[in-house]
Amino acid sequence: MHAMQYEVTLPADYDMDVVRARATGKGPLLDDFPGLGLKAYLMRERGVDGSPVNQYAPFYLWNTPEGMNSFLWGPGFQGLVDDFGRPRVRQWTCLSYEEGVAAGSPALVAVRRRQSVPEGVRLSEVMAEAVREAERLATLEGALCAAAVVDPGAWELLHFSLWEHDTPKAPGEVFQVLYVNAPERDRLPGGRQW
Template sequence: MITMQYKIKLPNDYDMDIIRKRVQLNGMKTDGFQDLIFKAYLISENEHNKQYAPLYLWENQEGMNKFIFDGYFDNILNSFYWTTINIAVPITVDITNNLANAKYVLEVEHPIVPTTSMKKPNFTYPNENCFGKILTYNPDKWQYSEFYFYQELPPQTIQGSVYEILHISE
């Protein structure tokens, strides 16, 4: 499995309804996409930060390669700009059958600090009331990320990025 996410930073005065309408009209196009376990269409908006940041979980690289190189990712490049795609390796994937009911994703990023003995990262926050969680790592950047899927807004006591889910393709 592979996770993939690109984060499109938008101007503070950007009308996020443009993204909402885009996903409403086109989100279902990735339903059933080759090797895609899910794609969560994510947005974040507050007075300091607006982002479109879809998160993908791929069964293997074949579907991901098709998405990136066979014209599908061109829609992102042509609509926004050249952007980095963050790739990570899942350590733990715990998704319930209710994932489609999730409305929010909490992402918590951590550095992996230099050490002489590697230890596998673990989830650091309680996950009550979540419909799924994914723990990934990226050895190229030496970081790991936790993703929690909730129906209600996650607890405000947890430091991380909260995204609204506009659509989940499975």
Template sequence: MIGMQYKITLPEVYDMELIKQRVRNNGHKTDGFEKLLFKCYLIKEKGPQSMENMYAPLYVWKTSEGMNKFLFEGFYDNIIHSFGWQQVNIGIPLFMELSNNFSASKYMVEETGDILPDSSLTGFQEEIKSRKAFDNSFTSRLCVYNPDKWKFSMFYFYEKCPAVEKELYQILHISQ
């Protein structure tokens, strides 16, 4: 499996309704996409829980073939034409706990961190799994890491808006 995300920072005065309309009109097009486990259409809107407007779709691919098809067979061209060339962040899933009601998730919180040099990584997976979330009412979670940069991201999914002071993403649609 492969995690993939691009984060498009939008101007402070950007009308986020344009992104919401884009997802309403096109989000269904990735439902059932070849080799896609899921895609979350994520946004942040400037306000008390976010310092910026952002569109940041998160994908988990079952295999690289699906990701390659998306990137190189014209589907990603819609992003290039609408928002310009974007850095695509890649992560390897370390663990994933998706509940039966994952598709009902409406919010997501991301925690990022460094994987620090150590004489062994054998305890890292258990350490990160036992880590306390910002708000433990999450219904699903995913941890991806990038050994090229020795970074990790924890994604916590919620049905109801969590009580967090961290930046919060709204999930507009989930394709599976």
């Protein structure tokens, strides 16, 4: 399983209703996309939930690399490039995925927490701790799902979680969820991924 995210940072005076309309208008086009486990259309607004920027930042969990590549090289991503320019696309390998205690409820917010993997640590211990954190987040009230992913090129861990209420119990950057596709969510492998 692979995770992917890109961020489109917008001007401070940008009309974020344009982003809302884009997500709800184009979102259904991926409701049956092959290989896609989950896509959360995420947005941060400057001054809301501590965000310093206006940003559109969809987050994906892919069941297959073929699905991810079909999206990146297809008309969906090209449409984004045509409208906003080509963003840097971050990719991570999955360490753990957990369905939360509120799975099946609509998602209201997402939380993303990034942390560096420092030099000199035992990698197996750090990754096992990340798995335990995903497990813990999934047990908290209002959690829909939680994932721990790692980029071994940048040595960055990322914790991602979806929540049914706007007071998530996870630390990190808070995003509004505008729409969710989950055509193959039931096929996302649960638990530790190694």
